[in-house]
Amino acid sequence: MNCLGGRQLEGLQQQALHTSTPAVAPPCMHQAHRARHHRSRLQPAAALQPSQAGFSQAAAAASKHSRPSVAAAGRSRGRSVVVHAARDFYDTLGVPRTADKKAIKQAYRQKARKFHPDVNKDPGAEDTFKAIGEAYEVLSDDNKRAIYDKFGEAGLKGDAFGGMGGMGGFQSANPMDIFESFFGGGFGGGFGSMGGQDARMRPGENETYELQIDFLDAVFGCKKELEIMHLTGCKTCTSSGVKPGTKPSNCSMCQGTGQLIQAVRTPLGAFQQVTTCNRCEGVGQQFTPCDRCGGDGRERETKRIQLTVPAGIDNGARLRVKGEGNAGRRGAPPGDLIVYIRVKDHAELRREGIDIHSDIEISYVDAILGSLVKVTTVDGPVELKIPPGTQPGTTLLMAKRGVPRLGANNVRGNHNVHVRVSIPKQLSSEERTLIEQLKEQQAKTRVGPFRF
Ligand SMILES: [Zn+2]
Ligand SMILES: [Zn+2]
Numbered sequence: 001m002n003c004l005g006g007r008q009l010e011g012l013q014q015q016a017l018h019t020s021t022p023a024v025a026p027p028c029m030h031q032a033h034r035a036r037h038h039r040s041r042l043q044p045a046a047a048l049q050p051s052q053a054g055f056s057q058a059a060a061a062a063s064k065h066s067r068p069s070v071a072a073a074g075r076s077r078g079r080s081v082v083v084h085a086a087r088d089f090y091d092t093l094g095v096p097r098t099a100d101k102k103a104i105k106q107a108y109r110q111k112a113r114k115f116h117p118d119v120n121k122d123p124g125a126e127d128t129f130k131a132i133g134e135a136y137e138v139l140s141d142d143n144k145r146a147i148y149d150k151f152g153e154a155g156l157k158g159d160a161f162g163g164m165g166g167m168g169g170f171q172s173a174n175p176m177d178i179f180e181s182f183f184g185g186g187f188g189g190g191f192g193s194m195g196g197q198d199a200r201m202r203p204g205e206n207e208t209y210e211l212q213i214d215f216l217d218a219v220f221g222c223k224k225e226l227e228i229m230h231l232t233g234c235k236t237c238t239s240s241g242v243k244p245g246t247k248p249s250n251c252s253m254c255q256g257t258g259q260l261i262q263a264v265r266t267p268l269g270a271f272q273q274v275t276t277c278n279r280c281e282g283v284g285q286q287f288t289p290c291d292r293c294g295g296d297g298r299e300r301e302t303k304r305i306q307l308t309v310p311a312g313i314d315n316g317a318r319l320r321v322k323g324e325g326n327a328g329r330r331g332a333p334p335g336d337l338i339v340y341i342r343v344k345d346h347a348e349l350r351r352e353g354i355d356i357h358s359d360i361e362i363s364y365v366d367a368i369l370g371s372l373v374k375v376t377t378v379d380g381p382v383e384l385k386i387p388p389g390t391q392p393g394t395t396l397l398m399a400k401r402g403v404p405r406l407g408a409n410n411v412r413g414n415h416n417v418h419v420r421v422s423i424p425k426q427l428s429s430e431e432r433t434l435i436e437q438l439k440e441q442q443a444k445t446r447v448g449p450f451r452f
Helices: 010-016 029-038 052-075 089-093 101-115 125-139 142-151 153-166 215-220 364-369 429-445
Strands: 176-179 207-213 222-233 259-266 269-276 298-309 318-321 337-343 350-352 355-363 371-377 380-386 395-398 408-412 415-422
Touching: 089 101, 089 125, 101 125, 125 142, 207 222, 207 298, 215 337, 222 337, 298 318, 298 337, 355 364, 355 371, 364 371, 364 415, 371 415, 380 395
Parallel strands: 207 337, 355 415
Antiparallel strands: 176 318, 222 298, 259 269, 318 337, 350 355, 371 380, 395 415
16 A cells, blocks of 8 residues: 555546446436435546537436426425425525636635534534535535536536446545534435435445554545445346346336325315335345345445545545445445544644644753754654844744645645753753853843942
């Protein structure tokens, strides 16, 4: 595991490109929904540009699919359900449609600061905070903003149809996500609930991995090869779960709809109750299960992936590798791999955000006369000038010898050197003589009412 001190994200990007689109996976907006919520605020340098044609297609598909989903969400009362009504990202950020990038960024920063859940304890603050993040994510990206202006939010949902035809979209272009590292954490995973999830397309579970890295690897970034275990699509049945050579038929109980509709009479009137078909679990099909996976459409595999850890990452940060979690059942989209970063301590250096702290001890003579000392920094040993007359407890600042800021590596923190002055407990007779002479010297120069 050698670290190349990378700022590149390419390795990971290539890694997470999905070429194996499960044969049975129908395009589904939930994938879009998910991808949208989880897409990073940190964009890798290169984003694939899907063709214009691809977008219109995707946009059309999205609008076609969005209706059943909202209906489904409305159905499942009692669960927490997020139904996204049409929102206006410009309104969310409080900027005019003509706002330039700078104005958008400024508005985002202001609002994000105001509504960050660590700061703002109002009940709606976290939702607002997320909404601001989503709006910014779109409006700060020229491509996404253009699509949004043209097609609205539905156009953007289209991008997560990335799996279609293996053409890729934003989803594969942007496999890695860093969250919580920006504001030091505080709000946990579940962005948006998956209310009204179509049973057929419930995505696979996320998989987690704890990665311990060296102090300097966290400072400058590195590449790591991880061996992960996850569920992948079954090769025998190509993820369908259906035994090869047999064909699924419509579920006899629900006639292939996956839902059972019952009229329920209550004192308040008659209601139609829609439940998931319990025979086919909402899939709408009956089939002979594949021998290898038992109809699940998945099997376990061990896989090696390249992970690019960005410079400036800190202990406790999480990296999201899109699509490297567990495959969904029967060809449903995969979950993500969440990599928890643990940073090992350094023997001499301590980190506070992007600043580094360390201690040095100098002799009292050096403190008085000044000197040049070698200090360990993240860049290696560096000579530091101790000015004459340095007091014990002084902090000397080495500008820009700190940690590159995550996502803005041209900005670096400082290195604070805390100076301790050692006073000898034992003196050689020679030293003693010299110091006594010094004392006499001082006594002579001292001026006071008691001397003549
Ligand atoms: Zn059924
Ligand atoms: Zn199988």
